[in-house]
Amino acid sequence: MNANDSQESTPESVGGTEPILEVRDLEKYFRVNEGVLASLVGATQYVRAVDGVSLTLAEGETFGLVGESGCGKSTLARTLLRLEEPTGGSITFRGTELTTLSDRELRPIRSEIQFIHQDPSSSLNPRKRIGDILRRPLELHRDLDETERAAEIRSLLDRVGLDPGMRHRYPHELSGGQKQRVEIARAISVNPSFIVADEPTSALDVTVQAQILELITEIQEEYDLTLVFISHDLRTIRYITDRVGVMYLGELVEVAPTGTIFDEPAHPYTQSLLSAVPEIGGSETAQIRLEGQPPDPIDTPSGCRFHTRCPLAQEACSAVEPESAFVSSDHQYRCHFTDPNTRTGTIGEPTDAAPDRIEDTGPEVSND
Numbered sequence: 273m274n275a276n277d278s279q280e281s282t283p284e285s286v287g288g289t290e291p292i293l294e295v296r297d298l299e300k301y302f303r304v305n306e307g308v309l310a311s312l313v314g315a316t317q318y319v320r321a322v323d324g325v326s327l328t329l330a331e332g333e334t335f336g337l338v339g340e341s342g343c344g345k346s347t348l349a350r351t352l353l354r355l356e357e358p359t360g361g362s363i364t365f366r367g368t369e370l371t372t373l374s375d376r377e378l379r380p381i382r383s384e385i386q387f388i389h390q391d392p393s394s395s396l397n398p399r400k401r402i403g404d405i406l407r408r409p410l411e412l413h414r415d416l417d418e419t420e421r422a423a424e425i426r427s428l429l430d431r432v433g434l435d436p437g438m439r440h441r442y443p444h445e446l447s448g449g450q451k452q453r454v455e456i457a458r459a460i461s462v463n464p465s466f467i468v469a470d471e472p473t474s475a476l477d478v479t480v481q482a483q484i485l486e487l488i489t490e491i492q493e494e495y496d497l498t499l500v501f502i503s504h505d506l507r508t509i510r511y512i513t514d515r516v517g518v519m520y521l522g523e524l525v526e527v528a529p530t531g532t533i534f535d536e537p538a539h540p541y542t543q544s545l546l547s548a549v550p551e552i553g554g555s556e557t558a559q560i561r562l563e564g565q566p567p568d569p570i571d572t573p574s575g576c577r578f579h580t581r582c583p584l585a586q587e588a589c590s591a592v593e594p595e596s597a598f599v600s601s602d603h604q605y606r607c608h609f610t611d612p613n614t615r616t617g618t619i620g621e622p623t624d625a626a627p628d629r630i631e632d633t634g635p636e637v638s639n640d
């Protein structure tokens with residue numbers, strides 16, 4: 273245990289390669305009561321959907337993002353891709369700062385970064401045939417003539433397990449699983465290097481979910497993709513991800529390799545999430561029941577945001593924001609109980625020794 277250690281892994285330790293994506297102090301606040309009157313009386317309120325997230329992703333890794341509904345997973349994902357404009361912070365993709373790029377400057381990078389939506393029924397244009405839906409990104413991002421484009425559309429459909437003849441159909445003529453296959457075909461059509469999949473199977477029948485997961489993992493390997501996978505299903509997260517980030521009320525509260533998160537969760541919130549799924553919350557420390565609802569993200573609790581629901585909370589937890597604690601260089605969490613085994617910690621004044629937020633700098637990859 274190395275609590276409050278300021279040592280951090282460097283990009284060189286991420287497999288000796290530069291990270292693909294670096295996020296620093298990212299914020300996305302939504303203004304909820306627009307209007308002159310609210311501004312005049314100083315009553316403007318914000319949902320702090322993403323509130324100071326720092327994260328580094330290595331090429332080719334699968335990073336899982338978990339947390340209760342409304343904790344900010346989708347907003348974080350959408351903000352990473354600049355589908356939402358960040359309120360603050362920086363996002364660097366292969367060395368290029370994305371937050372300051374114009375739409376025009378972003379266009380070539382958009383083909384590198386793709387999004388797989390939760391519900392393909394709403395993301396596929398119902399008035400367009402499947403072939404036209406797939407043609408559009410090819411026109412925008414690939415230098416192909418019409419014959420090559422037509423061949424590519426057939427090949428993409430075949431790659432995702434659909435009959436190429438389906439290019440003549442409309443989305444409503446396809447099943448949920450088939451639509452999600454089209455969504456995946458659209459995402460890979462522009463040869464991306466980075467994909468965010470936001471609960472890609474949650475709108476599907478259970479029997480189809482496994483097939484779509486298998487397709488995503490196959491595609492990831494084939495295209496050597498970096499994948500951010502958002503899911504409520506911790507079993508899936510455990511099965512397909514390399515590392516996991518746990519979000520609570522807009523903050524990343526724990527980041528660690530997947531095995532570590534499931535076997536040795538350090539944050540009381542992570543432990544309670546795992547406890548909710550008995551077959552995976554097998555660790556002795558994972559016996560904390562999660563009760564009640566998360567607080568309002570407009571009026572976040574002072575001190576540790578989890579203190580209102582945390583069975584371990586002491587008085588000081590409501591007064592002082594916790595720092596990042598390091599269990600090891602690739603396992604960080606944000607809690608006053610900086611020793612997860614003894615449940616002791618550093619409740620008191622923050623020191624300068626550690627960053628005040630989780631500053632994840634990527635996975636440790638052995639160079640053996």
Ligand SMILES: Nc1ncnc2c1ncn2[C@@H]1O[C@H](COP(=O)(O)OP(=O)(O)OP(=O)(O)O)[C@@H](O)[C@H]1O
Pocket residue numbers: 302303304319320321339340341342343344345346347348569
């Ligand atoms: N456009 C918006 N305007 C105002 N508030 C928003 C907007 N989009 C999201 N929010 C709020 O931001 C917070 C985070 O929402 P988000 O959808 O990112 O959470 P989530 O963890 O992805 O939830 P879920 O698991 O249910 O998809 C929520 O309180 C949500 O109501």
